Amino acid sequence: MEKPPKPEITPASRVFAALKDLGVRHEIIDCNPELSDTRVFCEQYGYSLEHSVNVIIAVGKSEPRQFVACVLLATSRLDINHCVRQRMGVRRVSFASPEETQRITDMEIGGVTAFGLPQSLPLWVDHRVMKPKFIILGGGSRSIKLKISPDVFQLIDNTTIVEDLASIPG
Numbered sequence: 001m002e003k004p005p006k007p008e009i010t011p012a013s014r015v016f017a018a019l020k021d022l023g024v025r026h027e028i029i030d031c032n033p034e035l036s037d038t039r040v041f042c043e044q045y046g047y048s049l050e051h052s053v054n055v056i057i058a059v060g061k062s063e064p065r066q067f068v069a070c071v072l073l074a075t076s077r078l079d080i081n082h083c084v085r086q087r088m089g090v091r092r093v094s095f096a097s098p099e100e101t102q103r104i105t106d107m108e109i110g111g112v113t114a115f116g117l118p119q120s121l122p123l124w125v126d127h128r129v130m131k132p133k134f135i136i137l138g139g140g141s142r143s144i145k146l147k148i149s150p151d152v153f154q155l156i157d158n159t160t161i162v163e164d165l166a167s168i169p170g
Helices: 011-022 038-045 080-088 098-105 150-155
Strands: 026-030 053-060 066-073 093-095 123-126 135-138 144-148 159-162
Touching: 011 144, 053 080, 053 098, 053 135, 066 080, 066 098, 080 093, 123 150, 150 159
Parallel strands: 066 123, 123 159
Antiparallel strands: 026 144, 053 066, 053 093, 135 144
């Protein structure tokens, strides 16, 4: 008798397993992968940018290279040259390339989320992310978004809430 194939472990399945382990309520929002970029998603599906969150991977340029996942509101800009650089303790820092992001997270840009990431990857959350009643962020693939309380970040071990990780453009 032939054994049934093992289910494929996808980034989204790791995300859902992590959410199940955290025991938090969340809503899954299916979206067209072509419309997953934050601004386009919000316009197409009727969500506010003030509730939308981006997860951006930053990389320190010195050896050994170090990475950090930064969580910030879509209405803000990551303070990569000051806050991130200083917190990492490096001379130079930049945004990880799409290829580096996918290698580190196993997720494509437009679907990167804070859940199901490697435990060794620090997760820094801008303090403003904690203020809305709910946030919308990637679900591990370009075809899924998650609606969840920002309080979830209080439950993730490698998370640090950072004052002014991002700034609001003037």
